[in-house]
Amino acid sequence: MKKLLDRPFKVFTIFSLVIFLMSIPVYFVVVDWIWRTELDDHNLTIRDRIANQLGQVEINQDDLESILQIWNSLQPTSFVIPLGDQKILRDSIYEITKFNEFEMESDRFRGLRSVIEINGEPFILHVETNLEEAYETLFAIGLVTFFLFLILVFGFIQLNKIISKKVWSPFYRTLDTLSAFDLSAGKEVSFEASDIEEFDRLQRTLSTLIASNVKTYSQQKTFIANASHELQTPIALLKSKLELLLQHQSLNEKESEMIQAIQIPLARLTRVNKNLLLLAKIENGKFEDLDQIDMGEMLDQSLELFEGYLEERELSFHKTYESTLKFEGSRFLVETLITNLFSNAIRHSPLGSEILVEGRQEMIVFKNSGKDPLDEAALFKRFAISTSETTSSGLGLAIVKEICKLSGWSIGYDFENNFHVFTLRF
Amino acid sequence: MKILIIEDERDLVKDMISYLSGEQYRTETAFDFASAMEKISLYDYDCILLDLMLPGGDGFTILEALRSKNKQDGVIIISAKNSLEDKIKGLTIGADDYLSKPFHHAELLARIHSVIRRKQFDPSNQLIQKDLVIDLLSKSVKIRNESLSLTKKELDLLLFFIGNKGRVLSKSALAEHLSGDFADMFDSHDFVYAHVKNLKRKLNEHDYGQYLKTIYGTGYKWQL
Numbered sequence: 001m002k003k004l005l006d007r008p009f010k011v012f013t014i015f016s017l018v019i020f021l022m023s024i025p026v027y028f029v030v031v032d033w034i035w036r037t038e039l040d041d042h043n044l045t046i047r048d049r050i051a052n053q054l055g056q057v058e059i060n061q062d063d064l065e066s067i068l069q070i071w072n073s074l075q076p077t078s079f080v081i082p083l084g085d086q087k088i089l090r091d092s093i094y095e096i097t098k099f100n101e102f103e104m105e106s107d108r109f110r111g112l113r114s115v116i117e118i119n120g121e122p123f124i125l126h127v128e129t130n131l132e133e134a135y136e137t138l139f140a141i142g143l144v145t146f147f148l149f150l151i152l153v154f155g156f157i158q159l160n161k162i163i164s165k166k167v168w169s170p171f172y173r174t175l176d177t178l179s180a181f182d183l184s185a186g187k188e189v190s191f192e193a194s195d196i197e198e199f200d201r202l203q204r205t206l207s208t209l210i211a212s213n214v215k216t217y218s219q220q221k222t223f224i225a226n227a228s229h230e231l232q233t234p235i236a237l238l239k240s241k242l243e244l245l246l247q248h249q250s251l252n253e254k255e256s257e258m259i260q261a262i263q264i265p266l267a268r269l270t271r272v273n274k275n276l277l278l279l280a281k282i283e284n285g286k287f288e289d290l291d292q293i294d295m296g297e298m299l300d301q302s303l304e305l306f307e308g309y310l311e312e313r314e315l316s317f318h319k320t321y322e323s324t325l326k327f328e329g330s331r332f333l334v335e336t337l338i339t340n341l342f343s344n345a346i347r348h349s350p351l352g353s354e355i356l357v358e359g360r361q362e363m364i365v366f367k368n369s370g371k372d373p374l375d376e377a378a379l380f381k382r383f384a385i386s387t388s389e390t391t392s393s394g395l396g397l398a399i400v401k402e403i404c405k406l407s408g409w410s411i412g413y414d415f416e417n418n419f420h421v422f423t424l425r426f
Numbered sequence: 427m428k429i430l431i432i433e434d435e436r437d438l439v440k441d442m443i444s445y446l447s448g449e450q451y452r453t454e455t456a457f458d459f460a461s462a463m464e465k466i467s468l469y470d471y472d473c474i475l476l477d478l479m480l481p482g483g484d485g486f487t488i489l490e491a492l493r494s495k496n497k498q499d500g501v502i503i504i505s506a507k508n509s510l511e512d513k514i515k516g517l518t519i520g521a522d523d524y525l526s527k528p529f530h531h532a533e534l535l536a537r538i539h540s541v542i543r544r545k546q547f548d549p550s551n552q553l554i555q556k557d558l559v560i561d562l563l564s565k566s567v568k569i570r571n572e573s574l575s576l577t578k579k580e581l582d583l584l585l586f587f588i589g590n591k592g593r594v595l596s597k598s599a600l601a602e603h604l605s606g607d608f609a610d611m612f613d614s615h616d617f618v619y620a621h622v623k624n625l626k627r628k629l630n631e632h633d634y635g636q637y638l639k640t641i642y643g644t645g646y647k648w649q650l
Contacts, residue, residue, distance in 0.1 A: 232506045233435055236528035240441040243531050246594045246644055247445070256643040263598060264613060270528060271610050281509070289511070305605045308579075312617035332510040343611040396611075 005164045009156055020149045027141045028134075035131060036110060040093055043112035043127040046078065047091075050125060051116040054080075064119060077129060083115060083122040091115075096128065108133055170194040174203055181210065183217050184283060184405075225280035228273050235270055242266065275395035278336065279382075282402045287330035295325035295334075295359055302339055306346060314352040321359025327426050333403045340396045341366045341422055348420070356419075366422040373415035380411070427451045427542065428469070432462040432488065433477040433504065442475070445531035446538075448592055459483030466492050466499070472542050473500040475534070476521070478507060486519060493520040500541035504529065526607070530599040536589040555588055556650060557634060569632040579604055580625045587638060587648035596645040622646060 059067060072079040091114040100107045109128040116125045170192055177189050188211050191203040245251075246259055299321065310317055345355045345368040353369035380401040383394035404411045404424070414421040429451045433439050436457060443453050454471075456462035459482035466474070466488065474492070478485035489501060502523040503516045513524045522541045525534060543551070543562070553560040559568045565581060567574040576584065586603050587595065600622070601615035609615065626638055639647045 229506075232527065233438075236506070237435070237437050237441070239528040240438055240531065243596070243599070244441055244444055246596060251644075253643055256641070260596070260643055263596065267598060267610070267613060274610060302608070305608045308601065308604055308615075308617035308621070309608075309612055311620065312614065335510075339608060339611070343608065347612065 003164070005160050005168070009160050012156060013153055016152055017149065020145050020152075024138070024142050024145050027145070028138050031137055031141065032134065035137075039110040039129045039131060040112065043093075043110065043129055046127045046129075047112055047114050047116070047125055050078065050080075050127070051114075054116065054118045059119060061119070068123075077109075078125065078127045080116075080118070080123050080125050083124050086124070095131070106133075107131075167196070170196065170199045171202075174199070174206070178206065183213060186214060186218050186221075188214050221280065221283060224276060225284075228276040228280065231269075231273050232277075235266070235273060238266055239270070272395065275399060279395060279399055279402060282333070282336075282399065282406060285406075287333055287406065289330060290328045291331045293327060293329050293331060293334050295327065295364065296321050298334065298338055299357060299359070299364075302335075302342055306342055309343075309346050310355070313346060313349060315346065315349055316354045318354060318356045319359075321357065321364070322361070325359045325361070325364075327362075329407060329426075333407060337400055337403050337424070338364075340400050341424070344396050344422075345420075362426050364424045366424070367419045369418060370415070370420040371418070374413065374420065376413050379413055427473075428471045429453045429538065430456065430462075430465055430469075430471045430474045430499075432456045432474065432480065432485070434458060434479075434481055435477075442531065442534065445593070446535065449535070451538075457481075459488070462488050463491060466497070467495070470497065471499045472545065473502065473538050475538075476501055476503050478503060478505040478512065478516075486515065489516065489519050489521060498545065500545050502534070502537055502541060504534070530596075530602060532586070532590045532593060532595050532599045533603055535593075536586050536603065539589045553585070553588060555637070558629075560585070560588075569629070569634050572632055574628055574632060576625070576628060577621075579621050580628070583621055583625055587646065591648045591650065594641050594645050594647045600645070 068080050072081075091112060094111045094113065096109045096111055097106050098109060099105075108131040110131045111126055111128040114125050114127070115122050117123070174191050177191055181189050189207065191207060194200050194203065242259055242262060246256075251259075299319065303317065303319075342357075345366050348370065349355055349368040350370070355369075356365075356367040358365040358367070380397050382398040400411055403409075410425045412423045412425075414423070427450055429446070431439050431442055431453060433442075433455075434457050439455050439457070443455075446453060451472075454465065454469075456465050459480045462480065463483075476485050476488060480488075485503065485505070489503075492499060492501065501521045502525060503512075503521045504525050504527060505512055505516075506527045516524050522544070523537050525537060551562045553562060557570045560566075560581075561568075567576055567581065567584070582604060583600065586600070597615045597618050598609065600618045601612075602609040604618070604621070622638070629638065637648055637650055639649055641647050
């Protein structure tokens with residue numbers, strides 16, 4: 001994933017690269033043009049000076065020839081030659097490349113050819129000035145441009161960092177607050193105030209949204225808790241009436257069977273209701289009374305109570321846990337956790353298979369035989385059906401998950417070698 | 427023997443009285459906090475069944491009032507709140523037992539028996555059913571002076587049957603007596619059959635009468 005600020009950064013960088021690349025020929029043309037005009041001006045000035053000085057002196061014809069000879073050999077950048085038969089009336093400008101013997105390289109010259117008069121005779125005067133090499137100029141400009149570009153990109157990166165740190169910091173804090181938000185915790189979130197309009201709007205919108213969600217969620221929670229609480233008395237009465245009905249001497253076989261048949265769904269109703277109440281209690285509960293819990297002892301105790309059900313399903317039970325498996329926790333929560341996992345294993349094991357409970361430091365593993373892996377995503381959800389069996393309340397593992405969440409433990413599911421494996425980590 | 431039922435759900439109170447009717451207990455009722463406080467200050471009871479949530483007050487307050495007057499009435503808390511904290515709090519203040527709703531009447535009766543038995547300080551502490559004698563302290567069972575070796579669960583069941591004599595006990599009531607709240611987690615309680623069968627067999631081996639009867643389709647009944 002890209003960061004928001006990296007996107008304009010990339011575009012800016014590409015744009016400035018294009019501009020810089022384009023600037024190189026433009027600079028070159030401009031610099032070269034300045035060079036040429038300056039040198040042309042310079043050449044004209046020299047011409048004027050030479051013409052002026054040579055025009056003022058009186059030299060006889062013979063001397064003039066030898067002077068011009070010496071001049072021409074000493075002053076290679078300007079030389080005077082007789083006009084002869086040529087007819088040149090106007091000044092002209094030219095460029096010429098000459099080989100420099102001292103530096104062993106070719107030099108570019110800007111030249112001015114002009115006709116001057118010496119002793120009344122017309123002569124051609126060449127004034128030439130060394131012009132910087134084109135490729136050298138180009139290279140220098142390119143180099144400077146490249147460094148400037150580097151500085152610019154470096155600046156962009158630094159500015160990007162500073163901007164994202166300063167300007168975007170309220171946004172990132174909002175993000176952090178949001179990711180830490182837990183609806184089931186029932187706490188509303190408070191964002192840091194921001195003086196930037198967009199962020200302020202975002203935070204206000206989020207606050208409103210979250211507040212209404214928290215409210216709806218807690219209403220729902222209260223509703224479930226109240227509903228299951230209200231169901232308790234009718235369920236208790238149903239159970240009580242059925243038990244009294246069972247005592248009637250006049251019951252015939254059919255009626256007895258009917259009562260028996262009513263008791264099964266009633267038991268399930270009791271179980272679901274009890275679990276809903278338990279969930280509500282765990283969600284609302286503060287379980288701060290921590291005890292030193294001997295896990296091995298607790299497992300043995302629940303084993304004793306489950307014994308009958310193990311026998312009934314002909315399950316063999318194997319335990320491998322250390323006797324020193326002790327840790328701190330709420331007794332009520334740990335007990336609920338263990339019994340839910342235990343009864344889950346018993347209910348879902350095929351007849352005559354085996355259940356293993358392994359305890360190691362900081363973790364307990366419940367294993368029970370099974371044919372196919374369960375749908376892990378649905379496993380810990382409320383009333384999610386992960387098996388075709390209908391005996392479960394659909395809440396047992398949701399309760400386990402909730403307890404783990406509350407206590408900062410973790411529960412995981414795996415399917416290994418035809419075993420359902422539930423791993424509880426403290 | 428006097429029992430006071432403090433419970434606001436009148437229908438449930440009616441059912442309890444009906445279930446207890448065969449016993450030698452006289453039952454009185456209090457449907458709210460004020461009348462309960464009045465009754466406990468005026469009379470003594472062998473056993474008080476105490477609901478925690480009452481119109482006008484808290485069951486714990488009644489229990490505290492009772493114990494501060496140094497009254498030794500047996501108290502069984504019956505609460506809809508299945509909470510360990512309440513249980514611990516109740517037992518700490520001085521309740522003798524705690525039963526969470528919904529419960530089987532059979533279970534309640536067994537608990538009442540055991541509370542009253544504990545309060546009576548009967549030195550012999552024996553339960554006699556014709557030829558059968560159960561010593562509650564040493565947990566030994568004898569038929570015509572011949573020892574019977576029963577497992578813990580079988581003895582539990584036997585005491586439960588005797589405590590509920592003349593009443594039909596369903597499989598689920600028996601399972602709940604053996605496994606407590608865990609029984610709630612299962613639909614089938616067929617394992618109870620095996621234990622009852624073994625118990626019957628052991629009783630038969632000593633030529634004990636057929637007092638433990640199977641009621642077809644529903645459960646068992648202890649009938650002398």
